[in-house]
Amino acid sequence: MEKRGAPVEMNFGEGYKPNQGNTPASSVFERVLPNALTAKSNELFALARKSSLWTLSFGLACCAIEMMSAHMSHHDLDRFGIVTWPSPRQADVMIVAGTVVKKMADPIKLLYEQMPDPKWVIAMGSCATNGGPYYKSYSVVMGVDHLIPVDVYVPGCPPRPEALMHGILQLQEKITKDAQQRGTAS
Numbered sequence: 001m002e003k004r005g006a007p008v009e010m011n012f013g014e015g016y017k018p019n020q021g022n023t024p025a026s027s028v029f030e031r032v033l034p035n036a037l038t039a040k041s042n043e044l045f046a047l048a049r050k051s052s053l054w055t056l057s058f059g060l061a062c063c064a065i066e067m068m069s070a071h072m073s074h075h076d077l078d079r080f081g082i083v084t085w086p087s088p089r090q091a092d093v094m095i096v097a098g099t100v101v102k103k104m105a106d107p108i109k110l111l112y113e114q115m116p117d118p119k120w121v122i123a124m125g126s127c128a129t130n131g132g133p134y135y136k137s138y139s140v141v142m143g144v145d146h147l148i149p150v151d152v153y154v155p156g157c158p159p160r161p162e163a164l165m166h167g168i169l170q171l172q173e174k175i176t177k178d179a180q181q182r183g184t185a186s
């Protein structure tokens, strides 16, 4: 039996079989390293990062209840490799879930700065996106992107856990695409 992935030695033109297409010619790479996969390091790191996102355990208001629900057994974010983590020191993602009052602005910035790079932010709900029902209130920040950079916005008041899960999938896609773009830019 022919070994899978083993190089096929043939003379020029031998690989053609009528109505079956061409057999790809053997390459030097296959002869030296049979069955090896190649990938760009950027994309490999991105694959590892997007598959093990640790979210900072951090909630501000009613949206945080939906975020907690997304982590519980019914929705089970663990199956995406997403684990909630009680320290910014090892967290990759900050989910800003709730109303960002001005008193919380400095603690939010501090927590963000304590997270190691690379790090990402999801603004969950209309309060974190643009102030929501408290738009132009004297005590509320009109969107957490006035304090820290945001990667994904999840609309709703409150968004359901499924909406947050969709936002996380969008973030995973963004991490992959950013790595691919870095690869082509260099």
Ligand code: SF4
Binding pocket: 061, 062, 063, 064, 097, 098, 099, 124, 125, 126, 127, 128, 132, 133, 156, 157, 158, 159
């Ligand atoms: S968006 Fe709605 S549910 Fe979420 S924190 Fe604001 S008021 Fe509460």
